[in-house]
Amino acid sequence: MENIKIRYYVEIDTRKGKEIVKTDYTLNELEKMIITHKKSIEIARVQYTGLKDKNGVEIYGGDILKWLDTTLVIVWRDDNSEFSAINRNRDGKSNVYYNFRKDMANNRCEIIGNIYENKELLEEKQQNNKRR
Numbered sequence: 613m614e615n616i617k618i619r620y621y622v623e624i625d626t627r628k629g630k631e632i633v634k635t636d637y638t639l640n641e642l643e644k645m646i647i648t649h650k651k652s653i654e655i656a657r658v659q660y661t662g663l664k665d666k667n668g669v670e671i672y673g674g675d676i677l678k679w680l681d682t683t684l685v686i687v688w689r690d691d692n693s694e695f696s697a698i699n700r701n702r703d704g705k706s707n708v709y710y711n712f713r714k715d716m717a718n719n720r721c722e723i724i725g726n727i728y729e730n731k732e733l734l735e736e737k738q739q740n741n742k743r744r
Contacts, residue, residue, distance in 0.1 A: 617660035619672050621728040632729055656728055661686060661695045663717035671717055672726070676733050679721040683733065686712060 622633045658673040665671055673695065677684045684697035689709070697710040710716070725733045 617670070617672075619658050619660070621656040621658070621674075621726075623655075634726075634729065659688070661712065661717075663712070663714055665717060665721050665723050666719060667722060669723050671721075671723060674727045675723050676725045676727060676730060677721040678724050679716065683724070684710065684721070685727060685734070 617636065619634065619636050624631050624633060656674065661671045661673065663671050665677065671677070671686060673686050673688050675686045677686065677697065679697065682699055684699050687696055687698050688694075689696045695712045697712045697716070699708045699710070724730070727734065
């Protein structure tokens with residue numbers, strides 16, 4: 613069985629403003645960071661899907677992918693107990709879910725960002741959908 617990998621995105625208040633730190637922390641390292649930065653810290657924890665994109669980069673929940681001509685976001689669905697790729701319909705309201713499979717990841721998709729550090733990629737997509 614493959615080891616479960618968890619990635620943390622930590623948003624820290626600094627003198628320069630909010631800063632997002634992405635790394636694969638151990639729990640001890642994360643606790644140390646929380647104690648060190650006593651200011652407001654927001655943490656997002658995402659899990660490795662067990663799959664890699666066409667470039668061999670590990671895919672985590674929250675990653676934004678380009679698949680064929682579609683922009684997708686990887687999400688965990690409790691109702692199906694699986695990772696899915698979500699795409700917003702052109703109306704911006706309804707979601708289309710794709711079963712995220714190995715053949716979809718390895719051969720055809722590429723990570724272009726994530727929802728924590730690259731929110732603008734989703735905003736661009738919504739604006740493009742409104743123009744259609």
